[in-house]
Amino acid sequence: MADSLAPFAPDEVVRFAQAIIRQPSVTGQEGELGRFLAGHLEGLGLRVELQEVAPGRYNVLAVLPGDDPLLGLLFHAHMDTVPTGAMPHPLSGEIVDGHIWGRGSVDQKGGLAASVMALEAIARSGHRLKRSLGLAVVVDEESEHRGSMALVRQGLRAQQAVVTEPSGLRLVIGCKGTLPFQIRVRGKAAHGARPWLGVNAIHQAMRVVSALEELEYPECSVPGYGPVRGSLNLGVIQGGRAYNIVPDECLLWFDRRTVPGEEPAAVLGQVQAVLDRLREASPVVESELTVARPDWSWEPIRRRGLQPALTPAEAPIRDLVARHHAAVVGSAAEVYFTDGYNEMDFLINDLGIPTVQYGPGDSSLCHTDEERLSIAQLLDATRVYIGLALEAAG
Numbered sequence: 001m002a003d004s005l006a007p008f009a010p011d012e013v014v015r016f017a018q019a020i021i022r023q024p025s026v027t028g029q030e031g032e033l034g035r036f037l038a039g040h041l042e043g044l045g046l047r048v049e050l051q052e053v054a055p056g057r058y059n060v061l062a063v064l065p066g067d068d069p070l071l072g073l074l075f076h077a078h079m080d081t082v083p084t085g086a087m088p089h090p091l092s093g094e095i096v097d098g099h100i101w102g103r104g105s106v107d108q109k110g111g112l113a114a115s116v117m118a119l120e121a122i123a124r125s126g127h128r129l130k131r132s133l134g135l136a137v138v139v140d141e142e143s144e145h146r147g148s149m150a151l152v153r154q155g156l157r158a159q160q161a162v163v164t165e166p167s168g169l170r171l172v173i174g175c176k177g178t179l180p181f182q183i184r185v186r187g188k189a190a191h192g193a194r195p196w197l198g199v200n201a202i203h204q205a206m207r208v209v210s211a212l213e214e215l216e217y218p219e220c221s222v223p224g225y226g227p228v229r230g231s232l233n234l235g236v237i238q239g240g241r242a243y244n245i246v247p248d249e250c251l252l253w254f255d256r257r258t259v260p261g262e263e264p265a266a267v268l269g270q271v272q273a274v275l276d277r278l279r280e281a282s283p284v285v286e287s288e289l290t291v292a293r294p295d296w297s298w299e300p301i302r303r304r305g306l307q308p309a310l311t312p313a314e315a316p317i318r319d320l321v322a323r324h325h326a327a328v329v330g331s332a333a334e335v336y337f338t339d340g341y342n343e344m345d346f347l348i349n350d351l352g353i354p355t356v357q358y359g360p361g362d363s364s365l366c367h368t369d370e371e372r373l374s375i376a377q378l379l380d381a382t383r384v385y386i387g388l389a390l391e392a393a394g
């Protein structure tokens with residue numbers, strides 16, 4: 001249906017995805033890709049604004065104007081990728097067995113390409129739109145979320161939105177939050193030959209870890225999906241200076257995933273209560289709890305944190321995506337709640353825009369050395385985006 005209303009050439013979609021995969025855009029180095037996207041979108045006749053987020057780093061905001069300036073639909077994508085890791089040819093964009101290989105192909109240049117190409121097809125079709133259509137391509141999603149924080153500061157408005165992160169074409173109606181925290185456990189240094197004169201901070205940290213492992217995490221029932229549960233992962237330990245010194249400090253970095261209904265203050269309170277209990281039982285366990293992540297130095301994100309989000313149950317965007325998915329793919333979309341975090345948090349919780357996540361690519365390949373994008377899903381996503389954007393624009 002979409003193909004006849006706003007035709008597009010599948011080869012062009014694939015070539016465009018390859019072109020943006022070949023442009024490196026590791027977090028912090030998004031400039032070149034941002035300028036390329038801005039130029040491309042301007043060339044299609046869209047109104048494009050570069051929003052400076054940090055020195056030399058810009059969000060690209062594009063609008064395909066309709067009679068009403070309010071956005072009937074906003075596509076949201078991030079242009080940054082994680083580092084290339086050990087991928088042999090991270091920027092090849094090579095096609096093997098129906099997949100485009102490369103860092104960022106799944107996370108999330110596939111969804112970015114599909115949304116740009118959908119707007120391109122609609123712009124070329126010359127349809128008169130009642131409502132405007134928008135695309136926000138942000139920087140810094142993989143680290144401090146400065147791009148989407150800038151959208152919030154600006155007060156971006158839209159009737160509804162689709163986060164184009166990879167979902168394997170599942171309809172994602174919510175995501176967990178993540179609350180990163182650090183526990184600094186203090187001890188007392190001594191010569192390794194006389195450990196009884198010191199307090200071993202690593203041993204004390206092990207007691208903290210065991211106590212936290214005993215915690216139970218709340219379960220929440222997501223209507224239309226099922227139960228989801230919070231979790232805790234100890235990701236980094238730093239401690240000890242030499243094998244013959246009793247360590248006087250040990251740092252533990254945890255990633256606590258939260259479900260809808262959990263409040264950061266309560267989550268931190270639960271951890272602090274464990275630390276207080278250990279301290280009472282053994283006064284040598286001295287520890288300090290702070291919200292922190294090894295790659296976070298920007299205060300606003302430490303203060304705000306990353307919250308769980310749920311698409312409002314009655315939001316028309318759920319049905320809109322589900323119907324266009326069914327029309328294109330020929331079967332019902334699987335409704336899903338993701339354990340991962342995505343920036344629907346900012347759109348739903350801060351901007352009040354009903355949002356779902358729906359995008360091409362197998363999310364289990366994100367950040368791996370096997371990252372590759374299914375071309376079939378890339379093309380289906382483009383068709384679905386065209387259909388739902390045309391309907392949202394009236």
Ligand SMILES: [Zn+2]
Nearest residue numbers: 078107108165
């Ligand atoms: Zn992503």
